[in-house]
Amino acid sequence: MASRLVVEGVEAGYGAVRVLHGVSMEVREGETVALLGTNGNGKSTLIKCIMGIVTPQAGAIYLEVDGARIDLVRKPTEAIVSLGIALVPEGRRLFPKLTVEENLLLGAFRREARAAIDANLAFCFECFPVLLGRRRQLAGSMSGGEQQMLALARALMSSPRMLLVDEPSVGLAPILVSRVIAKIKELKEQRHLTVLMAEQNFNQATKIADRGYIIVHGKIEFEGRSAQELRENELVKKYYLGV
């Protein structure tokens, strides 16, 4: 089943503040696409638009499955999750006072996901052995790296086709960032996922990205058709290296 996520001319913001100014991009099946940009450029807002948490003021967001177009704008988040899109939110957004296992089960809240709950739980524990040992522990009592792993595992519980990962590197030590990024790549290959990753850690993101976009002040300023192109473009030098 060939699917494609398309974002077309999206304008969005909060109240009077416009954050996204006509953003267009696409994610094709099987790709890992990086959405790069420093803080405050609209990465998270775009992700939230795709998930139906923020409603765009203009533009279209749709999923194309075998040629059929499914509009995502104005759909509630639960309907979007049901379409097979799962989010690993920025700052992890775990349920701190619930146990690791309860957190995972909540990832499979939608009815269709409950059917595969045992298999998915087993997969998560196999893939993240540290979670198995801590399954009865409160999620909030784990370290940052473990929490990020839990957030990843929780998103997998809904058997998604597409994973949106919002800033997995936030608040983690460099060694842990590498591990999380490697884990995303591993999961992608094992579960044949399509990944859209918003990230400001340029070097880490381009390690696993097939291609990507650079977003500056709510506009896509550069589209890199390969990780190589992303690494070599001038914007990076300007925004990241201050040259």
Add this chain to the structure above:
Amino acid sequence: MRTGPALVVGAAVVLAGVALAGLHVNAYVYFAGYVILQYVVIATAWNILGGYAGYVNFGTPAFFALGAYTAVFLIRSLQAPLPVLIVAGGLVAALLGLGIGYLTLRLRGTFFSIATLALAVVLQTMIINWEYVGGSRGISVLRPSGPPFGSYVTFLFTVMVGLAVVAVMVARFIERSWIGRGLAALRDNEEAAECMGVPTLRLKLFATTVSGFLLGVAGAPFPYYVTFVEPNSAFAIDYAVNALAMPMIGGTTSWIGPVIGAVLLGTAQQLATVTISSELNLFIVGVVLVAFVVLAPEGILGLVRRWRGR
């Protein structure tokens, strides 16, 4: 305990209630027992929204009184029988719950609580100005002659036993279902719940509606119990305070918590009413609540868990 055995226990409680009603002990026992059981229903109903979903409702008197005044209206206009009063009282209060749910969707935490506080005031003002149900002077309600068995108070006591069992069963079912899991997510981190595709809006409406229904059910037999209904007693602040204090003292995360809290606190209040004065009731609640908030914020259930070393 699975659902089968739980039903047996529930039935046993109802039978025990009937047996107690047949014993003809001192009439005061039934009088006091009714109030305590009424608080089991109220605390359990409050906890579905306040404990499971984490939305603290200060408007309990509004729902309770709405159940009671729906009954008054139906008694006056149609002489409706008690089962009809209970169902109707519940439905009208459920409707209020649903409406409040819709109106306060965007309000979180403290702001929701403030809105519910205003609700009781608004509703009380409306009742005060509605002469048909007694207005501010109140209204006398004649009990139907010839209860199915025993005296009317023992009959009402038995009815309340049944209602308490039903309320607890409903709460227990919700707690163990996916609804309960979703409500727990809502309580812990509403934003995260939304991100995970938990239908937070529908769950909140469900919780406000079911909680409202059970609070209305608790209030519906009230007119026959007191035989004289006036706004100050139907909208008493005691309901708001007790509804919140009882689950907090027992423990809000499980169905048994509100039951423990209601039985302990309800009994203490009834004893104080006979031995000292009913004026002490709210004072007792206040002291106990402060003690629990400081020493055992997770209630008696939390203490038990800690003691077991879990």
